[in-house]
Amino acid sequence: MADFLEQLGSILFLDIETASLTESFEELDPRLQDEWVKKERLIKTTEEGHIDPGSLYFDRAGIHAEFGQIVCIGVGYYQRKKKEKKLVFRSKVFANESEKELLQEFSSLLDKKKWVLCAHNGKEFDFPYICRRMLIQGIPLPEPLQISGKKPWEVRHLDTMELWKFGDYKHYTRLELLASVFGIPSSKDNLDGSQVNSTFHLENDLEKIKKYCLKDVEVTARVYLAMNPQLELEEIEIIQLDDDSEQKGD
Known part of the structure; x- marks a missing residue:
């Protein structure tokens, strides 16, 4: 269990929301x-x-x-509450009218620690999308996103959808379905992915998108725990950091 907790603390769960250029x-x-x-x-x-x-x-x-752009990136990570059967999940969202500044801020976070990145369908969508938009914006890829020349086991990327496949490469499972089967509260209470573009361009409501993005990050993190039941927990405390807080461990 100690090894699992140590590994868990190095995982940065993330989700991106995108819109047309x-x-x-x-x-x-x-x-x-x-x-x-x-x-x-x-x-x-x-x-x-x-x-x-x-x-x-x-x-x-x-x-x-x-043809698109990243309008926000939600991130979160677990910390063990000392002397308690409790995890703290600290989350934060990067959002900026300038995609370049948003990606620069996110890149700075990735440079602060040797993170393992985890997202749902991250290997096919989130990770390559971030890499492509960083290069388009002229931003060097931070080390966790540099996969060229690395052996498969050297790439520190996890994907909850891939983990759920168990080798069944034809199988696609929505995050919402996994949340349903594991009894995890939905992130789709006031928005879903198909509405992000209209919410961003027509409603100009970035705050609504940020809240949805953070909920998706939390759901992904909870799904990961559900698929790794080594740890018996009484509860998870959720802490959302403001834009000026630092993402760092104890």
Whole structure:
């Protein structure tokens, strides 16, 4: 158990929320417009039939790093409460009108400790998306995100969806489903991923997105514990750090 607790304290759970680069297709740089139309031909389904160029942009662009942007990154980590059967989960969200400044702040956090990164579907979405947007913004990749040339066991990335597959590579499981089967409270009480783009561009409500993002981070962290039942806990105390707090252990 001691080894598990030690390893647990080095895991940084994270979640990103993304939106399209611009509110409308027409606002997009003309070169990117041309590329999006080509991308659109590949992602449209047979059920959709004929579509006008750019018609899928608002709903789909945010999931593609070349046509989207990161609007917030939620992070959290566990600490053991001394002399108690209790964990403290400290969480924080990085959000900024400037994506570059947001990513620089997040990069600084990754440089402070030898983190193991964990996200749900992180290996296919969150981690590569962050890397691509950092490079587009001219930001060097921090060490935990540098995977080129590393052996698989040297890459410190965990993925709760991959852990749940147990080798079944055809299996996709939503975070909300895992939360349901483990009896973990939902993060979807006032927002879900499909509404982030409209909440960001049309409602201009970044605070709502930040709260949703932090809840997803907490759910991911709780799912990870549920899949590693070595530790018997009476409770988990949730502490949300403000923007000026430092992410550091005791």
